[in-house]
Amino acid sequence: MDFYTTLSTYYDDIFKLNKKAVSFIGKVMNDKQGQHILDLGAGTGEEAIAFARKGMNVVATDNNELMVKNMQQKASELSLSGIETLQLDMKDISLLPHTNSFDAIYCIGNTFVHLFNEIEMVKVLNDCYSRLKPGGNFIIQIVNYDRIIEENITELPKINNADKGIEFQRFYEKIGENLSFKMKLSKKQETGKTITFESKTKLLPIKMEDFHSILQKSNFTNWEFHGSYNFEKWSIDSPALIAVIKR
Numbered sequence: 001m002d003f004y005t006t007l008s009t010y011y012d013d014i015f016k017l018n019k020k021a022v023s024f025i026g027k028v029m030n031d032k033q034g035q036h037i038l039d040l041g042a043g044t045g046e047e048a049i050a051f052a053r054k055g056m057n058v059v060a061t062d063n064n065e066l067m068v069k070n071m072q073q074k075a076s077e078l079s080l081s082g083i084e085t086l087q088l089d090m091k092d093i094s095l096l097p098h099t100n101s102f103d104a105i106y107c108i109g110n111t112f113v114h115l116f117n118e119i120e121m122v123k124v125l126n127d128c129y130s131r132l133k134p135g136g137n138f139i140i141q142i143v144n145y146d147r148i149i150e151e152n153i154t155e156l157p158k159i160n161n162a163d164k165g166i167e168f169q170r171f172y173e174k175i176g177e178n179l180s181f182k183m184k185l186s187k188k189q190e191t192g193k194t195i196t197f198e199s200k201t202k203l204l205p206i207k208m209e210d211f212h213s214i215l216q217k218s219n220f221t222n223w224e225f226h227g228s229y230n231f232e233k234w235s236i237d238s239p240a241l242i243a244v245i246k247r
Helices: 003-014 019-028 046-053 065-077 090-095 118-131 145-150 208-216
Strands: 036-040 057-062 083-087 102-107 132-143 159-161 166-175 178-188 194-203 222-226 240-246
Touching (some): 003 065, 003 166, 003 178, 003 194, 019 102, 019 132, 036 046, 046 057, 046 083, 057 065, 102 118, 118 132, 118 208, 132 145, 208 240
Parallel strands (some): 036 057, 036 102, 102 132
Antiparallel strands (some): 132 240, 159 166, 166 178, 222 240
C-alpha cells in the first residue's frame, strides 16, 4: 500500500490544524468573507476547512485519493458548502478551469519541494500565476534548507501522540544535489505490538538563492521572504522559508 494512503488513516492524529499558518495566510489576503482560495497539497484539509468556516470559497486539492475522501467527509459532517475537494497533483494545476479566479493560493507543509526539478517548479509557479486575480498572492512554505544543509541536520523533531500510540519521525540524507527524505510511522496496537510503516522519497532542497533563481524564471516579478508565520525576516537560523509571491 502507498505510504500516503496509510498515512491518511493517521494524518489527523499527527498533524493538527496549523493555526499560525491560517492566521498568516489570512493576513496576507486581508481575511475577507467571499474570497476564493486554492490549497495545493491539502492533506486532510484542516486549513482549507478553517478558511471555509470563515466564509471563504476554497478549492482543496491533494494527489492522494484517501486524503481527499477524508476532506470530503469532514466538510460534509460540518455541512460546509464553501469547499470543493479534488484529487489533483499540483503539477496538473493547468487542468483547473479556474483561470484568474483566486485571491490566494497556498502550498504549505514542505509540499513544494516534492516536485522533481526546477522546470516543474517554474511550471507550477506559472500555472498559479494564471489562476490568480491581479494582486493575488501565492504563498509557499518549505523547510529552511539553508539551515538543514549548513548544520547537517539529519532528523527533524519527533511527533508523538501518546493517546493514540503514534510516533512519527522524519530523516534527511544528502545524496548529491538532492536529499533523501525518509518518513517512519509507528503505531502501538491494543495487543501491545507496534507496527511500523516507512517511506523514502527524493526532495529538491531549495535554498534561498535557489528560490530567487526559480522565481526569476517565472512570470512573477514581486515577492518577499519570511522565516516563520510570525512575519519575521528570514535568516539562516529560521525554522522555515516562506515566500509570499504577488501577481
